[in-house]
Amino acid sequence: MSGVTQIRDHLLEELNLVVRTVESLLTKIQPEEWEYRPAENMRTLLELTHHLVSIPASDLAILQEKTQTEVEQVETQVSGIRDPLVLAAQFRANYDLLQAYMLSLTEAELLNKSTKAFYLDHGIVQIKWLIEIVTHSFHHRSQLYNYLKQSGHELQFFMLYG
Template identity: 25%
Template sequence: MTFIEFFKQQFIEEGATTRKMLSRVPENKWDYKPHEKSMSMKQLTEHLADLPAWISMVIKTDELDFEKPYENPRVSNTKELLAAFEKSYNDGLAALTPGAEALLDKPWTLRSGAKIFSTDPKIDVIRMALSQQIHHRAQLGVYLRLLNIPIPGSYGPSADENNFM
């Protein structure tokens, strides 16, 4: 199995779980924050919906410069949130082609103008992008739990499914 094949398998599996989680987001809780330092539900879910497109960005570019225009998708309801996720997901999935394998050792830089935060091989950044999706999805799970909204299982049933607990 190539790295691209491995990433594609992981991407598909994590995408299915993220899709289930995003479908539970209540539109009347966009401003909800579990803590003053937390992102709002809207900010968190817009970022989460955008993360799959980072796979395509990493494969097709050599950097992300925060001083250049970049915005997460802006949504106003759960239907738009899921549509934004699907667009991002399809962009990321389309980039995971056999030809991308040859690019994985090339450097990719995260910067804000002259300030460089990191320069890593694209293979490491793709792994980080997948991990970010999992990380922010877990954050969303906390938000939903605190709002008493049933959480779908990620790697097996959740406490809200199938009389698990």
């Protein structure tokens, strides 16, 4: 196995860690908590969760050069879901789609295939897109953890590494 595919696999493992730990965090959410908003200029818990669950699929659509409208359609696929278990299953399914795409790429494609998001004027290579998706997901997982802590949930940081 080459170093490039090892790095890809490590990044996918890290993203899988996000999915597993978010699945665990989602099970703690009670129906009355969905409208929690830590500050007026922040998303509600439901909006944050919908965004986080959509990241693998919406970012995959972006790196595949889908239009803004197509990406927005992907993002709204979860908009009516309030069941934490259904959201967790959708997050897993979105991860599986992204993983399948990344595993289908050759080493040369990972390093050299450049695609341009609808909002950028330049392309980005696939491995950098994967790094962006991982960091984006970790960022919002951290927000979810903090929202739940602020809502009074008893959480321990080690939950984020299990």
